[in-house]
Structures are given as structure tokens and as C-alpha cells.
Amino acid sequence: MRALAALFGRRARLRWLHLIIGGALLMPYFLVGTVLVGMASGGEQLFSSLSAQLAAFALALPMAAVTGFFPLVRPLSVAAARALCGVPPALLADGPARTRQARVRTAGWYTLHLALGGIVSGSTLALPPFAVAVTVMPFFAGMRDTWLLNGPAVLQKPWILALAPLAGLMMLAALALVAAVAGESLARRAPVLLGPTPEDRLAAVERRAADLAVRNRLARELHDSVGHALSAVTLQAGAARRVLDRDPEFVREALTAIEETTRRTVGELDSVLGLLRQDGEGTAYGPGLDALGGLLALCGAPVAYEREGDPESVEAVVSREAYRIVQEGLSNASRHGGGASPVRLLIAVRERELEIVMENPLGERPAVARPGGGRGLRGIAERAVLLGGRTEAGPYDGVWRLTARLPLTVPRAAGRTEERR
Template identity: 70%
Template sequence: MTLLLGRRARLRWLHLIIGGALLMPYFLVGMVIVGSYSSGPGVFSSPFGQFTAFAYALPMAAVTGLFPLARPLSVAAARSLCGIPAGMLADGPARTRQARVRASGWLTLHVALGGVVSALTLVLPPFAVGVMTLPFVPAARESRTLGLPVVLDKPWILALAPFAGLAMLVALAGCAAAAGALLARRAPVLLGPTPDDRLAAAERRAAGLAVRNRLARELHDSVGHALSAVTLQAGAARRVLDSDPAFVREALEAIEETTRRTVGELDAVLGLLRRGEDDEAPDGPTLDGLDELLARCGIPVEYTVKGDPELVPRAVSREAYRIAQEGLSNALRHGGSGTRAELRITVDEHALELTLDNPLPGHPAAVRPGGGRGLRGITERAVLLGGSARSGPDDDGRWRLCARLPLHHPGQEHR
């Protein structure tokens, strides 16, 4: 009984009745077409005229289903009334030819089944109730009352009449349940995502992941570098707190300056989260600020540059700054304040090459849970610009970071 009159069956029955209501405007137009070439007072009430109008209505409904907005309306109704899980149906208007054809097929099937079930729902229950009352209402036994071909005056017919009427109602519920189940089975096929929809969804997910990865890299490189420098300076100040007040004062000033600048960089990164699609992304630091970074990075750095940095586009300059910042953070984190780094930048007409060397620590570096994101971020930055990056110990007992960034890449922004 649940299959015929349960909550899901009732909702699907309602969905079919809505389909019958949607069919009515097309059916009325079909009746006008039938009446235009048929004559006679009974043309609109004859079964032939109604079936002909029904046949005219379905192609008109199919054309309506080709409009892009037909799919989201059908999807919303199917989700709420047919019990289809949200992940099995497509989102948004039908943009491609294949999606529009599928949506048109669904609307045609919906209104066709809905028209039949709605007609049966309107006609059959009163007739079935009339049949069930035959043994109890003598006037109903006249053939003119129910439109039956014979007069119902035989005792065995009257005895079976209530069961016949009940069977009609059960058959109606069965037809509605079967039609609703058919719609539910066809919904994922006709209203589900097409290959183009899946590709578009995958591209949206990839774009979202790219934004998240960019934010993660920016936060890791800017905030991570600042925290490494602040931690080192605070530790050095603590060790000489009583013996060298002047050094402590300088360390505190450096900590204050580092945190102030980092807050500014953090605001720029968080601005990416607040901006709309049409807003321009905030600029991050570029190679123009590299001298200032080297002055406050916490370790002495020998810096040389060859070529003209003015040739470097802003997108490449921003990524080169972040790569140098992360390389210096690693040198500071693993080597301490006593380490000394060498940074070389070479710019020609094709690419920027960045090399950072620092001595390997005398003891193995501590393994941090979740560590290694900085080196992965360096590689991601280089690859996004069409370049490459590698890092590791060399034969001279030094850690070397090398990155090559093309100055012009088809996919990059030139800002």
C-alpha cells in the first residue's frame, strides 16, 4: 500500500497532475486546430478530436522545453516532488544543444504522462464511486446515469459492483505510481548533467582550488617568513636580555617593523577573499621591494642582479619575490641567524633566473608535521608561469634553490 499511496507516491502523483496542468494551454491550442478543419457539434467532445488535440499539444510542449530556462524549472520540481537526489540532476540553464534536447524530452514525457494521469484522476474516481453505490442507489442502475451500455439489474453484477469500483481506484493509484516511477527513473538521464555540464563543473572546481592554493601560498610565504624572522629575533633577544640591552632594543624594533609589514601583506591577501569577480586583484610585493626584504630577513644575504629588472612583468616579479622570500625563510628556519645566503637574479629577454644558496645546517633539520608546503608552493608558482623550480643539496655542501620564470607565458596576466 505504501507503494501506491505512500508519501513519495503522493508527491509523484502531484507532480503528474502539475504536468497535466502544464499540458492544458497546448491542449487548448490543439483543440482550436482540430476545430479549424473539423465540423460538427461533437468534435470537441469526441475521443478522436481530443486524442488529435493531444497529439498536436506534445510537439508544442517539446519546443517549449528547448528554452534554456525550462531545465532548472523541471529540475526544481523533480527534486522536490520525485525524490531525486540533488547530485543526480544538473544545475543551471541548459546551455548546449544536447542539454536542451534532453530537457525537451523530459518536459514532453512529463506533460504526456501528466495529461493521461490527470484525465484519469478527474474522470475515474466519480465513476468508480458511482459503480460502488449501485447496490445501494436504485436510480444509479439506469444506464443513462453512468453511461453504461446495459442496465445493471442482475444480482451478480450488483454484488461485484463495489469490488469493481474499488479495483478501479486501485488501478488508478497503480497507474499514477507506475508513471511517477517512470519519471523518477528517467530524470537522471534527461535532467542529469551532460558531459559538457560535467566538464564545466570540473573547471569551476579547478578554478576554486586554484584560488585556494594561491591564498595558501601567499599566506604561507608572507606570514610564514615573518613568523620565522620574529621567532629568531625574539630568541636571540631573550638570550642576551641582561648582557646586551642595545641588541635587545634593535631586535624589538625589527620585530615591530616585521609584524607591521606583515599585517599589510595579510590585508592584501585577505582582500582576495572579499573581492568580487569584477574587482581587480590587489597587487602583492614585487622585486622592487626585494632590497627591503633582504634588510629585514634576519640573515646576511649577498645579493647580485644581472640584466634589467624593469623588463620583468609584474606577475613574474610578484612570483619571483615570493620565491625569494620562501627561500630565505627556509635558510633562516634551518640555518639560524649565523647562516649566510647568496641570492643571484639574472634577467634576459626570455626569462628570469633566480638562484639562492645557503650552507647546509650542521645537524639534520627538524621534521615538522605538515612541512614541505613552501617548496611545493615554489614549484607551483613556477609551473603556473610556464617555468620550473628545483631545490636540494649540491656537491659543495650547500642547499641550492633554482627557479626559471619565463617573462611571457600565454596563460599569465600582465599587470
């Protein structure tokens, strides 16, 4: 049963069809080769001469190989190999052949496909009628006199007639075996000739890296803007609830702060969603250090802000990343310090870098670990590294200190990449 499935199963039939398609694709080249052979030989006995047909076949293959160098041949060949040869998609390349190596491989596959397809197609057209005639020859006397079987002189012996049906069936089985072997050979060569080249793999890695960078950027923006807003709103709402009956003025101020925080966060969220939609408005999204006053006023914790130099004069890219770093630092300080601990913030413009230092007292109790939490410090480090800076965070002299150093001047290529991302 396994042998029959290998010869006549669904996969074998699809591969046989794939070879017949290759033979059909070979026909235009073969006809051109036939014309060239006819011109060289004067057209005498062109279609009855086996040597002339083989010469036309030999001329057709180089012409097919030249066609295989066109870039669009590879995606068409890959689609056919996936659908008919049963080759796993992961082993085949995507897109047109761009490099010389990919085009040479594709031309090799295309030539091999058409060569094997031409042989199998020709055999499929010629052999079955002959095999059927041999199979039914003992039962029909008229079949023994046809030109196809070379006259009755050879077919007078009874044992030849007795073996004729078996011979006809063996011819058909041999044809199926040849088609199965040719199809298996093509399937085995497909990953080598149609598989991704080193350049294709590098391009795929770069695409995945770019997609991952965009996802990480969106995750950082959502974490820092929305996460900070939710932390501040939670602290302000909790404080208002505790003094609701005895301090209506504080409750009113807390509700105003909640309103302002949510309004500012909705604007930031629109900018992030615009980047996600790739609507072309992502190059200037997000607040910078010029909006730091509103952030400090509504963060939900007392902040002692010190500045050296003019932080608002730094480049836009550095200013936006610095704002997000301060935002995340304030969110962590409010979350772990309970919202009442004072926070010291220093932003200093040094000779070649922008320094951000944030300090807040360590909490009396360890912060409760949140499922999926702990991404804030990682996001801060990623922001700094993307600009060529560095960060440090940890306990220092009884306080939690976060230090970030960002270059004042970002290389143009890095700046464009950061803007796109």
C-alpha cells in the same frame, strides 16, 4: 505493506502530484489543439468525440516540445524533479540549458512529463467518480438508473451487484498503479534527460578548477608572507631574549626589525584579504623585486646578495612571483639553518629567463617536522609552473640549493589568468 507503500506512500503521492502538475501545464496547449481541431472539423461534436480529443492531445505535444527548448525550462523542471520525483540532486544538472544537446533533452523531458501528466490527470478527474458510483451501487437503487452506469438493464443480475464494490476498488487501485508506474518512469528518465551533458560536466570541472586555483593561490600567499614574517619574528625574538641582559642595543635593533616586519606583513595581508574579498584590487597586489632590499634587511639571517642585469626591470607578474620565491627560500633557510648561517642569493637576468639561486649550509640536525608543514617548496614549484618556469631544490656540495627559472616574458593570456588568480 510494501505494495501499499509503493502505491499510496509519500513518494508515490508526490510523484502523482508531479504528474497532475504536468497535466495542468498541458491544458493551454490542449485548448489550442482543441481550437485547431474544431476549425478543421467545423466544431461538430468536438467535446463528445473521443477521436477529436485524441487529435487535440496529439497536437498539444509538439507545441509543448517547442516550449521545452527555452533555457529556463530546465532549472524549473530540475527543481520539480528534485522535490517531487525524489531524484538525487547529484544526478541532475544545474542552471539553464545552454547547448543544443541540453535543450533537446529538456524538450524531451518536458514533453514526456506533460504527456504522462495529461493522461494521469484526465484519469484522476474521470475515474474516481465512476469508481465510487460502482462501489456504492448495490446499496443505493437510484445509482443503478444514472446515465453514468448506462441504465438498469445491465445491472439486474445479483452477482454483478455483489461484485460491484470490488470492481470499484480495483478501478481505484488500477488508477494508483498507473500513476505509480508513470511516476517511476519519469524518475528513471530524469537523470538521462535532465542530467548534465558533457558540456555541463566540463563547465563544472572548469569552475572547480578555478575555485581550487584561487584557494591554492591564497594558501601560497598566506604561507609565504605570513609564514615568513612569523619565522623572522621568532628568530629575532629568540635572539633578543638570549642577550637581553648583556646587549641592550642588539635587543633594540631586534625589536625594531620585528616592528618593521610585522608592519610590512600587515600590508601584504591586507592585499591578500582584498583578493579574497574580490573587491577588484587584486590585480596589482603584493611586492616585487623592487622591495627586495627591505626583505633582506629584516629576514633574520645574513644574506650575500648578488645580481646580474637589472632584476627590477622584469614584468610585474614575474617580479612578484620571484619576490615570493625568494621570501619562501629565506624563510626555509632561517628555519632550518637556525638564523645564523649565511645565505647566498643570486638573481640573474639571462637572455630569456630570470634565474634565482639560493644556497645555505645544511643544518647540523634535521629540521623538526611540523604538523601540516612542507608546503613551501610545493608552493614555489606551483608559482614557477603557472608562469611556464621550473624549479629545483635539494642538497648540493654540502649546501642546500634552491634554483628557480622564470620566463622574462609571460604570454598575455597566462598573465591575465595569473593576475586574476
